[in-house]
Amino acid sequence: MDEYVIETEQLTKVYGEQTAVDAVSIHVKKGRIYGLLGRNGAGKTTIMKMVLGLTSVTSGQIKVFGKKMKGQEKKIYPRIGAIIETPGFYPNLTGTENLEIFAKLRGTSCPDAVKNALEVVGLPYRDKKLFSKYSLGMKQRLGIANAIMHDPELLILDEPINGLDPIGIAEIRNFLQDLSKERGKAILISSHILSEIDLLADDIGVIHNVRLLEESSMEGLRRKNQKYIMFRVSSTATAAQILEQKYGTVKYRIEDDNAMRIYDMSVDISVVNEIFITNGVGVYESRVCDESLEDYFKEITGGVGIA
Amino acid sequence: MISLIQTEILKFRRQKTGLIMAGVMLLFWSGITFWAYHVPQGDFESFYVRYGGYIAMLLPFMIGLLFVKIYHAEYQNDTLKGLLQVPVTMYQLFFSKIFFVFLMAVIIMLVNCLLVIAAACICGVTDMELHQVVMLIKLFFLAASGMVFAMFPVFLVTVFVSGNTIFSSTVCFIYSLMGIIGVSQFAGIHPISSLLNILFGGQISITGEKSINLVCAADIIIPVIMTAVIVEIFYMVKRGDRFK
Numbered sequence: 001m002d003e004y005v006i007e008t009e010q011l012t013k014v015y016g017e018q019t020a021v022d023a024v025s026i027h028v029k030k031g032r033i034y035g036l037l038g039r040n041g042a043g044k045t046t047i048m049k050m051v052l053g054l055t056s057v058t059s060g061q062i063k064v065f066g067k068k069m070k071g072q073e074k075k076i077y078p079r080i081g082a083i084i085e086t087p088g089f090y091p092n093l094t095g096t097e098n099l100e101i102f103a104k105l106r107g108t109s110c111p112d113a114v115k116n117a118l119e120v121v122g123l124p125y126r127d128k129k130l131f132s133k134y135s136l137g138m139k140q141r142l143g144i145a146n147a148i149m150h151d152p153e154l155l156i157l158d159e160p161i162n163g164l165d166p167i168g169i170a171e172i173r174n175f176l177q178d179l180s181k182e183r184g185k186a187i188l189i190s191s192h193i194l195s196e197i198d199l200l201a202d203d204i205g206v207i208h209n210v211r212l213l214e215e216s217s218m219e220g221l222r223r224k225n226q227k228y229i230m231f232r233v234s235s236t237a238t239a240a241q242i243l244e245q246k247y248g249t250v251k252y253r254i255e256d257d258n259a260m261r262i263y264d265m266s267v268d269i270s271v272v273n274e275i276f277i278t279n280g281v282g283v284y285e286s287r288v289c290d291e292s293l294e295d296y297f298k299e300i301t302g303g304v305g306i307a
Numbered sequence: 308m309i310s311l312i313q314t315e316i317l318k319f320r321r322q323k324t325g326l327i328m329a330g331v332m333l334l335f336w337s338g339i340t341f342w343a344y345h346v347p348q349g350d351f352e353s354f355y356v357r358y359g360g361y362i363a364m365l366l367p368f369m370i371g372l373l374f375v376k377i378y379h380a381e382y383q384n385d386t387l388k389g390l391l392q393v394p395v396t397m398y399q400l401f402f403s404k405i406f407f408v409f410l411m412a413v414i415i416m417l418v419n420c421l422l423v424i425a426a427a428c429i430c431g432v433t434d435m436e437l438h439q440v441v442m443l444i445k446l447f448f449l450a451a452s453g454m455v456f457a458m459f460p461v462f463l464v465t466v467f468v469s470g471n472t473i474f475s476s477t478v479c480f481i482y483s484l485m486g487i488i489g490v491s492q493f494a495g496i497h498p499i500s501s502l503l504n505i506l507f508g509g510q511i512s513i514t515g516e517k518s519i520n521l522v523c524a525a526d527i528i529i530p531v532i533m534t535a536v537i538v539e540i541f542y543m544v545k546r547g548d549r550f551k
Contacts, residue, residue: 090318093320105390
């Protein structure tokens with residue numbers, strides 16, 4: 001379908017006896033940010049490498065801009081900007097010189113492309129500092145600058161906020177949102193930092209143990225996510241017994257010795273507070289909450305967190 | 308391709324390799340000049356041909372090691388994935404680096420032209436004429452370009468062991484040494500020996516017949532063609548994991 005900028009079908013990568021990616025089908029739409037979520041080693045980077053043609057595909061299909069990459073590299077690559085793992089540059093050159101090399105190779109027509117890209121990521125233009133002296137954050141920023149310099153239609157960013165400070169993360173987030181919403185770019189971004197994906201992504205794909213568990217829009221996810229009442233009490237075991245005596249079957253989950261969640265929103269918080277206190281269970285906190293992306297991730301991965 | 312070659316030149320900025328090569332060249336020149344000063348010299352032509360022969364023996368080491376360095380740098384700096392997305396093919400990258408090495412070889416030999424003239428003046432060889440200087444430049448240019456062709460087997464090995472600098476440097480060293488030491492015995496077999504025989508035959512070896520020169524020329528050209536074909540096939544087969 002033309003609406004998909006990236007479309008993979010049963011994408012699989014096997015190295016010897018080890019499967020790195022198993023039958024993954026993702027769909028990245030134009031003008032939207034697609035977050036690829038998963039733990040380290042889940043297969044996110046391998047998927048991105050296969051989409052970019054940097055790694056061969058064992059089986060399955062990939063279409064970028066509705067076309068297969070093979071044989072179309074010269075037409076497709078100029079429309080893509082990417083960072084895969086840590087960005088690679090020449091250590092004996094400055095940031096500007098490095099970008100000028102790639103700008104020259106790409107035939108970038110805009111004379112200020114390098115300057116503008118460096119300005120966006122907050123790096124100085126014509127600075128004398130060599131790439132070998134760059135901090136991790138600066139290297140990452142330079143990688144982002146290289147990816148956006150030629151104004152691509154599609155950005156593929158593998159953990160782009162690695163090494164960035166909080167202000168840098170916010171700046172890049174705002175920039176990516178602007179690219180997507182205002183300028184209609186498609187962005188495929190991978191991360192294991194759920195809070196960032198939560199703030200950034202329009203659609204997500206959850207990769208776990210080399211498989212795609214679920215693909216969903218964030219909007220749909222937020223609608224689906226359950227509200228619950230969070231209780232911090234002196235003893236969840238006692239509190240659970242009291243709940244069952246009072247309400248019979250009520251959906252709840254014990255987090256630890258002092259924290260529990262009640263998913264049944266028909267329950268009156270003030271009544272529950274009262275019966276806990278009356279029965280000798282201390283109540284330290286009670287409030288209504290929404291399930292977070294982390295909760296969702298834990299649920300679909302069978303309780304395994306992302307960290 | 309032109310922009311690739313231009314960027315190869317840009318990538319060479321601030322590299323110590325250039326200084327090291329210049330230093331080695333000057334050291335070598337000093338040694339030969341010191342030796343030449345103390346032996347009787349003939350005319351300028353025989354002076355520069357002999358001189359050129361010795362300098363040409365240094366060239367394969369310089370060309371080979373330079374190529375190994377700039378090729379492996381793309382793996383060491385992890386820049387291949389960025390280049391492949393431009394897109395630049397591995398085949399284009401390979402030949403752009405060979406062309407850069409060719410440019411460097413020509414520069415080295417042109418600088419050596421000046422050094423030879425200086426050495427001739429130091430050693431008291433004064434019958435220098437313009438046409439002889441032109442011949443000198445021509446000979447040294449042929450040595451530079453011919454030596455790049457003669458080093459194609461080393462370039463091929465470098466591609467095969469992508470990322471392994473030590474192995475390719477060792478192969479380069481042994482290959483160059485064999486070609487130089489066996490300049491007479493390996494004429495027609497080893498491309499470096501063949502080239503040295505074609506260019507400096509009368510000065511450094513016993514060969515010089517036309518038929519031998521043809522065999523030597525074929526010995527240089529055939530590996531070049533074979534390397535070009537094998538490298539293309541290699542990159543096609545390895546396309547799957549192109550930057551590994």
